[in-house]
Amino acid sequence: MRIDFLGLEAFIAIAERGNFLRAAAHLNLSQTALSHRMRKLEDDLGLKLLTRSTRQVALTDAGLELLPNARRMLDEMEASYEALRRQGRERRETVAIGCLPTVAMHVLPRVLEIFNRRFPGMSVRVFDDASGDIAERVQAGQAEFGITIVSANRWDLEIRPLLKDPYVLLCRRDHAFSSKRAVDWADLDRQALVRVSSSTGNRGIIDDALGRRREQMQWQYEVQHLATAISLVRGGIALTIAPRLAVDFDAMPDLVGVPVRNPTVTRTLGIVTRRGAPASPAGDALRALFAAEMLREGISASEAP
Numbered sequence: 621m622r623i624d625f626l627g628l629e630a631f632i633a634i635a636e637r638g639n640f641l642r643a644a645a646h647l648n649l650s651q652t653a654l655s656h657r658m659r660k661l662e663d664d665l666g667l668k669l670l671t672r673s674t675r676q677v678a679l680t681d682a683g684l685e686l687l688p689n690a691r692r693m694l695d696e697m698e699a700s701y702e703a704l705r706r707q708g709r710e711r712r713e714t715v716a717i718g719c720l721p722t723v724a725m726h727v728l729p730r731v732l733e734i735f736n737r738r739f740p741g742m743s744v745r746v747f748d749d750a751s752g753d754i755a756e757r758v759q760a761g762q763a764e765f766g767i768t769i770v771s772a773n774r775w776d777l778e779i780r781p782l783l784k785d786p787y788v789l790l791c792r793r794d795h796a797f798s799s800k801r802a803v804d805w806a807d808l809d810r811q812a813l814v815r816v817s818s819s820t821g822n823r824g825i826i827d828d829a830l831g832r833r834r835e836q837m838q839w840q841y842e843v844q845h846l847a848t849a850i851s852l853v854r855g856g857i858a859l860t861i862a863p864r865l866a867v868d869f870d871a872m873p874d875l876v877g878v879p880v881r882n883p884t885v886t887r888t889l890g891i892v893t894r895r896g897a898p899a900s901p902a903g904d905a906l907r908a909l910f911a912a913e914m915l916r917e918g919i920s921a922s923e924a925p
Contacts, residue, residue: 627661
């Protein structure tokens, strides 16, 4: 059933102010327009809500019954409307994105430094999740876009591949492998290695590339996060395999990333968005900054092997 909110607003204003003149001034309406709203409401209800004399306005029994309910309805509508306005303001002031932790560690600080200069005061919410979780957040509208590993595309998502990110052997600069131009996987058979949990996308890519060979490797340690694996490498405990883009070698000069071959392992990184969803100006700018910074760091997906 259609509810005449304009008529209810007019009725409440008249009831609270006692006459049409003050009610019309409060609503910034002419008395004629106010009278039209009241007549339309009464016709719709089939009841008289007001009785008018030359000096005053009184509520009928039906009007007395309706008044508290009408106030509650309009109060609830006003509260709902204000809540939606707050959500709109928060969305305009906040950009939510998804980003792989291995990209966030290295690329995110530089991207946000530039973004903050262009959009001072804009809040950024980063979901640093696994690749599958990022796709879910983008699909659900919780994130405007995601920086993730490109995998099988879903019909409701659009993916723009950006670059091929090679996996490298991480070792300390004083390790014997640090001076090599490349190492074979066979060279690592007797080395103590640390790998990340099987729940991560990086682990799945390495396992798929190695096939049965992965069982021959000496995975002496297993951790949940790449940052922990890197700390073990820096402590001289073990070696690890990591995406090159995940490590800021300038910030960690004690580490070296040595290419690994036979087989060469890479991951394709890209930007995922929800199909048909409009981008906010800030979100569009942030997405472009990510693309530029990642391409500066890596190898174009179209040029990589």
